[in-house]
Amino acid sequence: MKFLYDFFPILLFFVAYKLGGIYVATGVAMIAATIQISYSWFIKKKVENMHWISAGLILLFGGMTLILHDPLFIMWKPTILxxxxxxxxxGSAFMGSKPxxxxxxEHVLAVPNPIWRRVNWAWVMFFIISGIANIYVAYNFSQDAWVNFKLFGLMGMTFVFMILQGIYLARYAENTEEVVADNANDTDQIR
Known part of the structure; x- marks a missing residue:
């Protein structure tokens, strides 16, 4: 359910594009992001940072797309995000005690601190590569190809990356109590 909620604006963007084109899809994504934020605010009484950032970028780049009538702005949004x-x-690798x-x-899985740091840097690289892939497709393929890539390509890349991350983390998963004690010792040694 959370997965669908997180990708609600993307799914609506895709459907709206197929039915009405890039400008209709952009407007629909802007409305969907606003509804998503409003729902979280009024029903859950909390909005995740990711949703604030994503909605802000959709409204900013979507607005620029509609006002300037240039689809490249909305195409840049996934890269910027x-x-x-x-x-x-x-930044989290340098601020605070945990990436x-x-x-x-960590509430779901216990692995040693050095493994968390490696996985964190893997996510950094994944996000950089995803941004590059998005903008490459936007500039080198048709608008239809970019819309398909935005939904299926980026989501597929994320899915594959998460499976690989799961396999990697499973190799290091340990007894929760042991890892908590080891991580506490690591933190004490850093201080």
Whole structure:
């Protein structure tokens, strides 16, 4: 359910594009992002940072696309979003005691701190490559190809990356109590 919620604007963008073109799809994505934020705010009383950032970029780049009547602005949105995520993950390696991926996943999986750092840097590289792939497709293929890549290509890349990450992490998954104790010792040694 959360997966569909997170990709709600992308799915609507894809359907709207197929039915009405890039400008209709852009307007639909802007409305969908606004509805997504509103729903979270009024029903859940909380909006995830990722949704704020994504909605802000959709509204900014979508607005520029509609006002200037230039689809390249909305085509840049996934690249900018991916590069912002890369920056956040990279920055987390230098701020705080835990990288961002560890903060997001440690409640589900226990692995040693050095493995979290490697996985965090893998996410940085993934986001950079995803951003490059998106803009490459936008500039070198048709608009139809880019819309298909935006939904199926980027989502497929993410799915494959997450499977590979799961396989990698499974090799290092340990007893939760042991890893918590080891990670506490690592943190004490850093201080």
């Amino acid at each position: 991916n590069w912002l995520f890369a920056l956040a993950f990279a 961002l991926v560890q903060r997001m996943m």
